[in-house]
Amino acid sequence: MLLTPRLATLRLGFGQHMFMLLLSMKEGVNQKTLSEQLMVDKTTTAKAIRKLESEGYIHKEIDPIDLRNHKIFLTDTGKAVVPKILDALAEVMEIGTKGMSAEEYIELMRLLNIILNNLNNHVQTQDSNDSIEKGT
Template identity: 35%
Template sequence: MPTRHDNPEALSKFTGSLVRRAQQRHVAVWLNEVSAEITSVQYAALEILHKTPGVNQRQLGDELDVDRSTIADLVARMVRNGLIERSDDPVDKRSYVLFLTADGKKQLASLRPRVEEVERILTARLTQRESLELRRLLLALLPPQE
C-alpha cells in the first residue's frame, strides 16, 4: 500500500489541503504549548478587549471575523469562565459592551509568552522575511475587510 510520502507532490497540489494541515499543526502546537481550555479565538478576543475595552459584541465579532451566533456563544462562555464581563451599552440598549475581568487580564498576561512560543515553533524553519511573506500571502487568501 502506498504511503503519503510516496507522492509528495500530491500532498501539496491543493492550497486548501495545505491550509487545513497547517491549521491542524497549529491546533496541536497550541494545545501542547498554550492551553486546552483557552482557544486561539478566545485568546484573540482577550487581546482585542485589552486593546479596546468597551467594544460591543458585534464589533468583537467583526474583529474576530465570526458570525453573530458564534460570537454570542464565545462571549457567553468567556463570561461563564470569568474572563470577561458584559454590561449594557449606554448608547444602544440592545447591545452589550465587553471588558476584561481581573482574571481575564491575568490569564492574558500568562498566555502571551506561550502564544509567542507557538509562533516561534510554527515558523522555526522560516526566515523572518519568509514569515512575513507567509502572513502576507495568507491575508491575500482572505476576503477584503469592509
Template identity: 30%
Template sequence: MTSHPALARTESLGYQVNHLARLLERRLRDRIAASGVVPGQFAQLLALYEADGLTQAELCARVQVEQPTMANTLARMERDGLITREPDPGDKRRSRVRLTPRAREIEPELVAAAREVNAEAVHGLPAGEVAAFMASLAAVIANLDPTRPGPIRPSTEAIEPSR
C-alpha cells in the same frame, strides 16, 4: 460526463491553510489548557486586549465570527469568569463586553503561549521568508475578505511580497 483532474491536497491553498490552522490550534490548546481558556475564545480575548469594551457586533466584525457563534462563545467566557457584559451607556439595547481581572491576569501567559507557538511554527525559516509569508497571507485574506470591495490584485498574478 467530463472528468476533472483531482486537486492534490498539497496544491490546495484551502486545504493547506486549514491543515496549518488545525495544527496551530492544537499546539495553542496544549499551551493554554492550564489557564482554562480554549482556542475558540482566543481571538475574542485578543480583540478585547486591544480594545476592551467592544459590543458583540464589534467583536463579530473584528474576529469574523457569526452572531450566534459569538453569543455562545461569550456566554461560555462569562461563565468561565473571563468577561462581563455591561449595558452600553449610549444605547441601553446593547451591552459592552469587558474583560475581568482574571482575564487581565492571564493575558501575559496567553500572549507568551501564542508567541511560542508562532515561533515554533516558523522555526528554521529566515526572517525575510517569514515576513514574505505573512505579507502573502495578509494579501490572500484581503482578497477574500467580504468587507473589502474587491481583490487587491488581479487573480492571475502570483502572490508575491510587496517590494
C-alpha cells in the same frame, strides 16, 4: 492542535483566545463588533462570550448610548490571562516558523494580510448584497 493544550490550564477552548486578545486591545466593544473584527458568526461569538463570562474573564455593561447593546470588558482575571495567551502563541509560532528567516516571516505575514483583507472585503460585499436583496 498545538495551542489548545497550552491554553487548557486557562480553561480556554478553541478560538476563545482570539476574543480575549481583541478585548485586550479594544475593550468596550459589543458582540457584533467582535464578530466582525474576528470574522466569525454571531452564534460563535455568543457562545465564546458566555464561556468567557462564566470563567470570570469578561464582564458586560449596558451601552449607555444604545441600551440594546452591551459593552464587553476584560476583568482583572482576564487581563492577567492575556500574557499567558501571548506566551502560548509565541511558543507555537516559534515551532511553526523554525528554519524561516526574518525576511521570509515578514513576507509571509504580508501575503497572509492580503488574503485576509481579500476575504474580509468579500464578506463585506456579500453582506451588502444580501441587505440590498432583502430590501434592508
